Amino acid sequence: MDLAVIWFIAISVLWIGxxxxxxxxxxxxxxxxxxxxxxxxxxxxxxxxIGPVWDANEVWLLTAVGATFAAFxxxxxxxxxxxxxxxxxILIALILRGVAFEYxxxxxxxxxxxxxxxxxxxxSAAPAFLWGVAFANIVRGVAMDAxxxxxxxxxxxxxxxxxxxxxxxxxxxxxHGAVFLTLxxxxxxxxxxxxAALWAACVAVPAAAGFLAWTxxxxxxxxxxxxxxxxxxxxxxxxxxxxxxxERLSFTLTAxxxxxxxxxxxxxxFPNVLPSTTDPAFSLTVANASSAEYTxxxxxxxxxxxxxxxxxxxxxxxxxxxxRVTGATVxxxxxxxxxxHEPAA
Amino acid sequence: xEALDLARWQFGxxxxxxxxxxxxxxxxxxxxxxxxxxxxxxxKHEYLQATQFFGKLFLINFAMGVVTGIVQEFQFxxxxxxxxxxxxxxxGAPLAMxxxxxxxxxxxxxxxxxxxxxxxxxxxxxACIWLVAIGTNLSAYFILAANAxxxxxxxxxxxxxxxxxxLTDIWAVLSNDQAWSTYLHTVxxxxxxxxxxxxxxxxxxLWRNTHHGDTGTVGTTPPARDFALxxxxxxxxxxxxxxxxxxxxxxxxxQAKLAAEYEPMKLAAAEAHWDxxxxxxxxxxxxxxTEARYNPIDVTVPNVLSFLATxxxxxxxxxxxxLQEAYEEYYGPGDYTPNVFVVYWSFRLMIGLGLFGVGIAAxxxxxxxxxxxxxxxxxxxxxxxxxxxxALAANIFGWVLTEMGRQPWTVHGQLLTxxxxxxGVSLGTVAMSLGVFTAVYGLLxxxxxxxxxxxxxxxxxxxxxxxxxxxxxxxxxxxxY
Numbered sequence: 062m063d064l065a066v067i068w069f070i071a072i073s074v075l076w077i078g079x080x081x082x083x084x085x086x087x088x089x090x091x092x093x094x095x096x097x098x099x100x101x102x103x104x105x106x107x108x109x110x111i112g113p114v115w116d117a118n119e120v121w122l123l124t125a126v127g128a129t130f131a132a133f134x135x136x137x138x139x140x141x142x143x144x145x146x147x148x149x150x151i152l153i154a155l156i157l158r159g160v161a162f163e164y165x166x167x168x169x170x171x172x173x174x175x176x177x178x179x180x181x182x183x184x185s186a187a188p189a190f191l192w193g194v195a196f197a198n199i200v201r202g203v204a205m206d207a208x209x210x211x212x213x214x215x216x217x218x219x220x221x222x223x224x225x226x227x228x229x230x231x232x233x234x235x236x237h238g239a240v241f242l243t244l245x246x247x248x249x250x251x252x253x254x255x256x257a258a259l260w261a262a263c264v265a266v267p268a269a270a271g272f273l274a275w276t277x278x279x280x281x282x283x284x285x286x287x288x289x290x291x292x293x294x295x296x297x298x299x300x301x302x303x304x305x306x307x308e309r310l311s312f313t314l315t316a317x318x319x320x321x322x323x324x325x326x327x328x329x330x331f332p333n334v335l336p337s338t339t340d341p342a343f344s345l346t347v348a349n350a351s352s353a354e355y356t357x358x359x360x361x362x363x364x365x366x367x368x369x370x371x372x373x374x375x376x377x378x379x380x381x382x383x384x385r386v387t388g389a390t391v392x393x394x395x396x397x398x399x400x401x402h403e404p405a406a
Numbered sequence: 407x408e409a410l411d412l413a414r415w416q417f418g419x420x421x422x423x424x425x426x427x428x429x430x431x432x433x434x435x436x437x438x439x440x441x442x443x444x445x446x447x448x449x450k451h452e453y454l455q456a457t458q459f460f461g462k463l464f465l466i467n468f469a470m471g472v473v474t475g476i477v478q479e480f481q482f483x484x485x486x487x488x489x490x491x492x493x494x495x496x497x498g499a500p501l502a503m504x505x506x507x508x509x510x511x512x513x514x515x516x517x518x519x520x521x522x523x524x525x526x527x528x529x530x531x532x533a534c535i536w537l538v539a540i541g542t543n544l545s546a547y548f549i550l551a552a553n554a555x556x557x558x559x560x561x562x563x564x565x566x567x568x569x570x571x572x573l574t575d576i577w578a579v580l581s582n583d584q585a586w587s588t589y590l591h592t593v594x595x596x597x598x599x600x601x602x603x604x605x606x607x608x609x610x611x612l613w614r615n616t617h618h619g620d621t622g623t624v625g626t627t628p629p630a631r632d633f634a635l636x637x638x639x640x641x642x643x644x645x646x647x648x649x650x651x652x653x654x655x656x657x658x659x660x661q662a663k664l665a666a667e668y669e670p671m672k673l674a675a676a677e678a679h680w681d682x683x684x685x686x687x688x689x690x691x692x693x694x695x696t697e698a699r700y701n702p703i704d705v706t707v708p709n710v711l712s713f714l715a716t717x718x719x720x721x722x723x724x725x726x727x728x729l730q731e732a733y734e735e736y737y738g739p740g741d742y743t744p745n746v747f748v749v750y751w752s753f754r755l756m757i758g759l760g761l762f763g764v765g766i767a768a769x770x771x772x773x774x775x776x777x778x779x780x781x782x783x784x785x786x787x788x789x790x791x792x793x794x795x796x797a798l799a800a801n802i803f804g805w806v807l808t809e810m811g812r813q814p815w816t817v818h819g820q821l822l823t824x825x826x827x828x829x830g831v832s833l834g835t836v837a838m839s840l841g842v843f844t845a846v847y848g849l850l851x852x853x854x855x856x857x858x859x860x861x862x863x864x865x866x867x868x869x870x871x872x873x874x875x876x877x878x879x880x881x882x883x884x885x886x887y
Contacts (some may be wrong), residue, residue, distance in 0.1 A: 115517075121516075123479055128505070131498030137483045138483050138494070142487035149842075155473065164468035210487075264775070335751075371506065375510065382521060
């Protein structure tokens with residue numbers, strides 16, 4: 062197998078890692094307005110459940126994009142210039158969200174918190190939706206000329222297949238985040254998160270089933286069919302596990318759903334990286350978009366040595382913060398009757 | 407107006423804005439780590455207070471550095487797709503390494519540091535902030551190596567078939583003399599900035615204490631406590647600034663020599679030096695005529711430019727007229743002279759403002775020598791506060807010099823800026839994103855300055871109540887959202 066193919070797989074893994082990890086913190090952000098009153102301890106519990114990890118989760122994105130730049134410069138160039146507006150909205154969303162996490166608790170006042178809560182909601186929901194739109198378009202292909210310059214306009218990107226893709230990622234990440242909250246919190250947030258998970262599932266199950274079927278029918282390979290089937294089964298299983306209150310199992314299963322759904326997407330894309338609907342001859346492929354052998358070799362060695370290290374310390378950080386987040390951990394006072402609902406300090 | 411012009415403005419605006427926060431992050435991560443180490447070693451309550459106080463300010467700044475950095479990684483592809491296609495093989499590699507080796511380290515351990523005050527053993531918690539500091543420095547190295555490659559491309563060849571640059575030697579890229587010299591210069595400037603940040607904050611608190619009797623606290627702390635604390639941090643900040651100041655001068659001198667060797671046009675423009683000569687003079691104030699290409703007014707110091715550029719008072723320094731002629735012959739017709747006015751004045755402002763900051767540090771150390779001494783004059787406190795914006799501005803002018811001096815090239819001698827821009831992105835699209843970025847950045851700037859001001863006013867006792875005889879454990883508050 063040549064290095065370009067290995068790097069296509071590596072980049073797929075980085076994106077999938079990103080969607081599994083940031084997927085749940087996008088979901089938590091999207092659910093924030095529904096997890097308690099504006100000034101409640103419950104909202105702080107919700108935010109603190111992802112507090113120590115969201116930043117490192119986001120680095121998976123930076124690594125995926127950086128690796129694409131190095132390993133497939135032409136893909137990086139055509140994609141980001143061709144998907145300018147959605148990428149721009151995602152950037153603004155991530156800026157507001159990151160600042161909001163850090164600044165929300167730095168000043169008292171209802172209005173102050175309300176604005177940052179809106180930023181967290183928008184900053185989480187918009188990328189959760191737009192990444193689905195983007196990846197659906199990548200698999201579907203866009204109008205692109207012989208110089209590999211995307212000629213599709215913004216409205217072309219908002220086709221029905223891509224919108225269904227966006228709805229799928231938004232609802233799936235919301236479900237994934239809700240399940241994460243049931244696993245990581247206690248008290249009223251855990252109760253509300255469970256209800257939210259079931260509501261999210263009402264959208265996620267049909268949307269994902271439709272999107273996976275459409276992808277398989279229009280773009281799929283023989284081997285992606287069982288993968289997509291596993292995604293569907295894991296999703297339904299995850300919802301059943303929520304009903305049965307098996308929180309760990311349900312989180313594992315929603316993670317598996319994200320893993321297999323995106324595996325099916327990347328599998329359907331291969332060996333293209335960005336198909337051209339203008340003329341298949343103009344498509345960007347693993348072969349014609351990749352860097353030269355030497356760069357890929359250097360990058361491979363760097364990845365072989367450092368990725369395990371990164372995984373080890375990131376895993377350790379999850380282990381350090383393995384306890385459930387409660388009202389008491391947020392306010393620093395021992396839990397007692399009534400403390401859950403006191404206004405935040 | 408073309409999309410190219412706005413794409414350049416966007417790169418300038420987003421980069422300069424990002425670079426307001428980056429130097430503070432680089433330098434403050436170290437200063438906070440040093441303060442926490444002092445607390446770890448001595449157990450003194452004041453060091454804990456200082457760690458928490460400057461740690462809080464560091465985090466407010468850190469968040470902005472992180473979120474504005476994301477834009478940087480994406481905009482090469484968004485606005486500069488032809489550049490990305492051409493250099494991806496070479497430029498992408500350090501960028502990817504930055505993400506894998508540095509960003510993960512920074513972001514994972516900053517989370518552990520913020521939320522780990524009670525959960526981690528003290529030594530492990532201390533190691534977290536040191537790993538953050540190492541991460542920010544690694545990150546700076548990789549990005550500066552990528553930038554240095556654009557100014558002195560090494561370790562590559564252009565594939566005749568695809569017309570793209572291909573990496574042939576990663577070590578050449580990472581050990582590029584432009585890279586390590588720029589790194590040393592930029593990071594020492596970052597330490598000056600962070601040092602002066604600590605100086606400015608301490609000066610403000612001491613001035614309020616001295617001249618207003620303001621304890622700046624909720625009331626639990628006697629003024630004398632904060633007084634001693636900020637006299638200590640003032641000295642730490644001054645010392646950091648002065649040491650970094652020596653490094654910045656040394657590396658700046660090296661940068662000038664590298665520019666003379668690899669980017670003679672930039673050096674000539676920075677000096678408004680039109681004609682090649684031996685024993686060239688250093689210009690201190692010039693009014694140039696860029697049409698006729700000479701300086702009607704030029705106040706100079708004899709032979710100093712030759713010395714800066716070559717190490718000899720009689721060394722030869724190329725002038726813009728001769729370079730322009732030589733480039734036209736080699737690369738074909740075109741204007742190879744950067745904007746002389748901008749480059750000339752950014753060079754002077756960088757040096758002037760930088761030296762002002764370092765000078766304040768030297769003076770401050772003299773005024774605070776001995777055990778208990780504090781500057782008696784109000785003006786020193788004002789100068790200490792003014793030194794921070796001066797340092798921030800000096801950083802900005804340094805980058806304006808570097809980047810504007812590189813024009814009309816994105817990759818020196820290889821790729822013109824005009825050929826780097828995204829062909830498929832319209833003027834309207836770039837205008838929209840430039841407008842929104844500017845507005846959002848402006849708004850966030852106001853918010854950040856407001857928050858910093860609030861926490862500086864509140865003071866350390868607000869964060870770590872000064873409870874006599876109490877166990878330290880009880881006095882360590884939660885850092886959480």
